[in-house]
Amino acid sequence: MKFNRRLQAHLTPEWRKQYIAYGRLRELIYAAQDSSPSQGDVQAYEEYFEEVEKDYMNEIKLELDKVEKFFKARELMSKSKFATLKSEAEKLKRLSLSGHQEVRITHEEAMDLWSNAVKVGKGGEKTKSVKRAHPKHNRTRITKSHVTSRLKALKLAFSEFYLDLILLQQYQVLNREGFRKILKKHDKEWRTSTGLTFHLSVIMNSYFVTSVEIDNLILQVETVSIETLEGGNRRRAMNRLRVPALESDRVSHSSTFFLGLNVGMSTVLIVVAVLVGVFLANFQSPVSCKTDYSIRNYTLYASNGSFGNQSFGNESYGNENCISGDWVRVSAVKMFRGSLYVALIITLIGVNTLGWRMRGVNHVLIFEVNPRDHLTAYQLMGIGTFMFVTWLTCLIGFFVTCQCWSGKFAFLWPIAVWVIYLLYALNPIKILQYSSRKWFLKIFRRIVCAPFYSVNFPDFWLADQWTSMGGVLLDFYFTVCFFIHMWDKDPGDQNCTICTSVGNGIRPLLAGLPSWFRFAQCVRRYNDTRKFFPHAVNAGKYLTGVVEVIFSALYHHYKETGGAPQTGPFFYAWIVSFVIVFVYKLYWDLVMDWGLMKAKYGFLREELIYRLKALYYVAIVEDAILRLLWILKVTVFQTDADRFRTELLGGLVSVLELIRRFVWNFFRLENEHLNNCGEFRATRDISIKPLSRSDKKEARDDANVEAERSRPVAFAVSSV
Structure with missing residues (x-):
């Protein structure tokens, strides 16, 4: 398959304009070659391609700059989102410790839990994860069903985030291959090695090629999903993170x-229906059912x-229309x-x-x-x-x-x-x-x-x-x-x-x-x-x-x-x-x-x-x-x-x-x-707010945490 066709088949549609414009760059190569002077005039030929090559490399640099900016922005967003999801997973795991019917946390954390919500998709419903036992009681009650509901939403958020990372990784690979292909074609058609030099010195050293942050994030998401969300069950975690075919839907x-x-x-x-209908129309005119007293008059x-x-x-009205x-x-x-x-x-x-x-x-x-x-x-x-x-x-x-x-x-x-x-x-x-x-x-x-x-x-x-x-x-x-x-009904009871x-x-x-x-x-x-x-x-x-x-x-x-x-x-x-x-x-x-x-x-x-x-x-x-x-x-x-x-x-x-x-x-x-x-939106928006507004408290040692809990609030986790 030609690369341009493969690119169109595998690219993320919502990011289409952010990919290398491979087709346009290829047309520029052919157009410049068609407009070149005769090779008999060596000086004019060389001056022409020297000028054209300079303009072409500027186009390559513009495309590279576009790809670099988009990739850096998406990578930064991904790192920020992973930090939020990981923090949420760790806090939720602490709330759902097996064998504990109560989880004691600070009053501030309780208030954070109370005000927190999980939101799924654009305009999605917000579901409170915590319910107060009674306004007069200085207690907040959270059941296992609430924790389970939040865990389910968190798993969904991780699976969507994982898909987004795979799409970004695919973006990285396709653009890297695109620059290599187009510069190779440039050298082949114009009989030069400038493209190879540019590829080795600039493209291979560019950030979107050298960065391994997305690969690391993918591994970290898999690790958190296996160890934290699925309790060490790798098969179940990877099945949930399974990414569908990135190309068009496979035909079953x-x-x-x-x-x-x-x-x-x-x-x-x-x-058959037409033949049966024609047969009945020809041999029964008008088409009528066999006589049945209770229904024939409608x-x-x-x-x-x-x-x-x-x-x-x-509409026609009156009992005379009930006999026809x-x-x-x-x-x-x-x-x-x-x-x-x-x-x-x-x-x-x-x-x-x-x-x-x-x-x-x-x-x-x-x-x-x-x-x-x-x-x-x-x-x-x-x-x-x-x-x-x-x-x-x-x-x-x-x-x-x-x-x-x-x-x-x-x-x-x-x-x-x-x-x-x-x-x-x-x-x-x-x-x-x-x-x-x-x-x-x-x-x-x-x-x-x-x-x-x-x-x-x-x-x-x-x-x-x-x-x-x-x-x-x-x-x-x-x-x-x-x-x-x-x-x-009998005819006397009819109301047509x-x-x-x-x-x-x-x-x-x-x-x-x-x-x-x-x-x-x-x-x-x-x-x-x-x-x-x-x-x-x-x-x-x-x-x-x-x-x-x-x-x-x-x-x-x-x-x-x-x-x-x-x-x-x-x-x-x-x-x-x-x-x-x-x-x-x-x-x-x-x-x-x-x-x-x-x-x-x-x-x-x-x-x-x-x-x-x-x-x-x-x-x-x-x-x-x-x-x-x-x-x-x-x-x-x-x-x-x-x-x-x-x-x-x-x-x-x-x-x-x-x-x-x-x-x-x-x-x-x-x-x-x-x-x-x-909006470059390629996956569902699954946003989960952190359970606590202050991440500093999570870094405190056990002694400081216990000292802070002068006014404890108990969370009773009831069995269901």
């Missing part, structure tokens, strides 16, 4: 096989359930639709992950997941395609059961899809990507409980995905409502609008939840940072989404109670809110989330990761067009009398919204990655 053969198997099965099942016309800006659809030949098709579309979207979005996020990895966007750091244990792009796509296989299997089962057995039991198939999804997500056994599922459920809990948790990037990114999947909640509610109120009416407030509530979650998160971020812009302004964007849902609900409730379909104040308020939401969100997508629309750079931005500029312009147009699909909700969806066609069109709009979100993801993470590059 099992993951690719599983993905390929699912894609092949999906292809076959799609063909026609369930309801919302289109479209994504993004929720509406409640083209289209009820199977309309109901099946609504009950199968939401689960299909879940499979699709997971597959698309897998494609997103593959694109980020190929272009060097460090999504692992941005999402703050464990770099040693996370889902790869192929695993994500494998999960999504497996869900699609499950969905297709249940759809075919629905067709066959409906035609050959019982219409009543045919409707168990759509609920079976959701049951399989939930069993996978909530499975407590440590199999099937347990750590990743646990991470997802943790983020999901933080979203639902907003604004009571601080907000990190994964929190609001996943909540943004839900703003494009609000229709899943509506379709899931329809499925559950159907089985509760309509699945096994109970699952589609907005009068009970459930459907508007579900439609507005995704926007509410993001609004609450923005409010929390404003409360934490006190920055009106962008957080308070961003909260206003999602508040307009909630207002749009409210006006939509009022308009459809007005229709239910006999109001004119296209008149009235609520209809016009709904239209105005749609326009405001469209302008507000489009501006935020392009300017804030993507960082584009800078006129100086052709309405893009200064730095671009994706090579083709045309992709950015296409994405801008695509985002605007797909956000305009709300027009269909106030035109076609409100006037088309064909309910089945309306539901299918609503499903298509939903898929297009997912595609819009899929494209949005590429540029949103690109912008976040560039922000991390500006």
Whole structure:
């Protein structure tokens, strides 16, 4: 492999600009050679290369100075951080001495323990490590569970710090090799030995080449981890410090096989589903299930359930709609639709992950997941395609059961899809990507409980995905409502609008939840940072989404109670809110989330990761067009009398919204990655404050320490 390709494959993306500009220096060599005079004019030839070589060596010196400054700064930061972590490890070890139920320390140390906190990641939660037994007692109580929690956080901090050291060591090696390679090429192409002389006299004596501080720090981190954190267990310590491949994610053969198997099965099942559907359409017109008294009379016309800006659809009311030949098709579309979207979005996020990895966007750091244990792009796509296989299997089962057995039991198939999804997500056994599922459920809990948790990037990114999947909640509610109120009821007990009416407030509530979650998160971020812009302004964007849902609900409730379909104040308020939401969100997508629309750079931005500029312009147009699909909700969806066609069109709009979100993801993470590059942030920020503010006390001998403890404070370490 050519060195430039190896450099691009192994460099740390966030430090890209701090590496030797090998490609540019190589081009300077070739450009100078192409512009050189004829070798027949010896004097002119020698004078030309003498001048060019002087300029070239100046470029080499500038690159060397850049590398030296960056390496020294990172090395100094690493030494300071190691001193803090080592001090914390030693103090924590003293608190967790085996066989001791109480640890006696000074009153000042007790106060330090009381005020100390552990912070993990940007905006992470702070967890108190010490609890007072009672304000009246001059005692502070710390349990083993608290010590264990702090020890776990400290191990995580050491593992992240170790990864940072390995990246810095790799930086050192790659730049050393880069200078050697480029100077060797310089001598070869220009037929001189100046490069060798410069390499031996300057490069080999430079600080970043001669320094062994990083190697020593790596050994010290390993020693502390083995002896202090893991009690001498070398295997366990080194397994925790294990560094993932520094190049692109290695492709697992099992993951690719599983993905390929699912894609092949999906292809076959799609063909089978189409053939079965065509067969039933040709021989049973309209498509209908075998007669089943308790369910045959239901026609369930309801919302289109479209994504993004929720509406409640083209509904017909009255008991006459409960007896119709289209009820199977309309109901099946609504009950199968939401689960299909879940499979699709997971597959698309897998494609997103593959694109980020190929272009060097460090999504692992941005999402703050464990770099040693996370889902790869192929695993994500494998999960999504497996869900699609499950969905297709249940759809075919629905067709066959409906035609050959019982219409009543045919409707168990759509609920079976959701049951399989939930069993996978909530499975407590440590199999099937347990750590990743646990991470997802943790983020999901933080979203639902907003604004009571601080907000990190994964929190609001996943909540943004839900703003494009609000229709899943509506379709899931329809499925559950159907089985509760309509699945096994006698015709006399039918209420065919109970699952589609907005009068009970459930459907508007579900439609507005995704926007509410993001609004609450923005409010929390404003409360934490006190920055009106962008957080308070961003909260206003999602508040307009909630207002749009409210006006939509009022308009459809007005229709239910006999109001004119296209008149009235609520209809016009709904239209105005749609326009405001469209302008507000489009501006935020392009300017804030993507960082584009800078006129100086052709309405893009200064730095671009994706090579083709045309992709950015296409994405801008695509985002605007797909956000305009709300027009269909106030035109076609409100006037088309064909309910089945309306539901299918609503499903298509939903898929297009997912595609819009899929494209949005590429540029949103690109912008976040560039922000991390500006801060040279390549690993998660795991900062642990020292237990004591005064390190001098740790250096005192035992006699002085005992003399200082005139007012002892006991820490009772209880057994758990």
